[in-house]
Amino acid sequence: MAAERKVYAFIHHEFVPLAEAYLHISDLAIQRGYGIFDYFWIQHGQPLFLEDYLNRFYQSADLMQLPVPLEREALREKVLELIRLNNFPLSGMKLLLTGGYSEGGYEPGTPNLVLIEQAVEYPEQENVEKGIKIITHQYQRELPAAKTINYNMGIRLIGQIREKGAQDVLYHQHGIITEFPRSNFFIVKQDNTIATPAHEVLKGVTRKNVLELASATYATEEGDITLDDVLQAKEAFQTSTTKRIVPIVQVNDTLIGTGRPGPVTLALLEQLEALEQQYLAQYK
């Protein structure tokens, strides 16, 4: 039997066992839900598209007026050091920046930077093979360009998603689609144009990669997509760091296209996996 693996985290400027990584309750994340984060995958010791994630992490911090206590170069080093320490074959790492310890419990203090790495598994093949059902909900994330820790709405909707036999919830504002709580949204139009919402969404790194891949073969559009556009689409899918590309075959009570994962979606997923391997190959 394998010895139990000791997992480390980075907190309070040092590496400690994850099980011992605590924040005092005066932290503004606990007091006021104030913080930002980002999250990326690591394959065989190599973080995927790290610079894109670091860009967004610093951008979110800036939008929430939280100074990151480490310069980018120093942060990258801590990321790589934690990867070496934990030595997972496949993992995800969260960079978390909170409002810090706040005496009055309202004004930000010195932000606390926390790095958490955990083993992950590749996305469920079943979802790719069968596609998923989603429901829709009217809601606009606050400050969508920042990856804040506020997931109140998404978490409250977990029960409703399950009740409807669905696997995720797509937000819209008065019929204009935006995003999922943790993923971006795409459709393949009848003319094979690949379209994704442009406004009031978090610009995902996978979203960016998919747009680039798609543009080699198809017309691509970043713009407003209505609920009606979705129901008329040939294919639909979601993109995220953890899920890559997942085909969507049903929205509320309506089947999309044939009601099965479509060829454009599946081809893009293959290309995305190839892009990951190509990215990793440059570090070998």
Add this chain to the structure above:
Amino acid sequence: MAAERKVYAFIHHEFVPLAEAYLHISDLAIQRGYGIFDYFWIQHGQPLFLEDYLNRFYQSADLMQLPVPLEREALREKVLELIRLNNFPLSGMKLLLTGGYSEGGYEPGTPNLVLIEQAVEYPEQENVEKGIKIITHQYQRELPAAKTINYNMGIRLIGQIREKGAQDVLYHQHGIITEFPRSNFFIVKQDNTIATPAHEVLKGVTRKNVLELASATYATEEGDITLDDVLQAKEAFQTSTTKRIVPIVQVNDTLIGTGRPGPVTLALLEQLEALEQQYLAQYK
């Protein structure tokens, strides 16, 4: 010189020194800003209007689908025990309920209940004597009936409030006033009607007490108040647990009424203080 006072908190079902009260970083407040709280004052060992605050605490927990790990009776006992332990002359207590330790970092676990008590001081007399300036900002709190820990917008606006030489920010949605990040809002109309927003606001305990007190002398209204109504008002004020009643004498660039705290506001503040004393007297 007085010995340093040891302050206790309640966390993980026990009383511990506040300085040692920590949550693991897997808590959903830290991971996803998911939690609710409430906050009340304690004068000479007696929590003010405790049952109202407990009502709202359980209501917020219910709205956020977080089971409170203690029944009301047991929670009240812990509150009173912590008050005895800390023995402050004047304090505020926060009841905090988080989404709990979550393995995947998204689905709520068993909620963590935390009680924090800290010494407070009576509201600044200067604000009452001079009144305050406020600015306005378009924003609608998510799930306003629940006292969630999400204060992203309010905290981000701290800098803007200061730049404008103001002391607080009043939210409105398309010109319909709602509330401050941490207080309710009232106006005294030209005919002496006392009016406060009714919809999409957190119903404050002080708001409730002020409405009751006011109704003995004045007509009161809970309904829509527009920005224009505010600028036409004779007086305006904010109410909260920590601030009681604070006169508002300027909204953005416009003076309200005479530009000085008005007699109706000041009389209500006196009555509120009397109500507190009356409340406390029943426990003597």
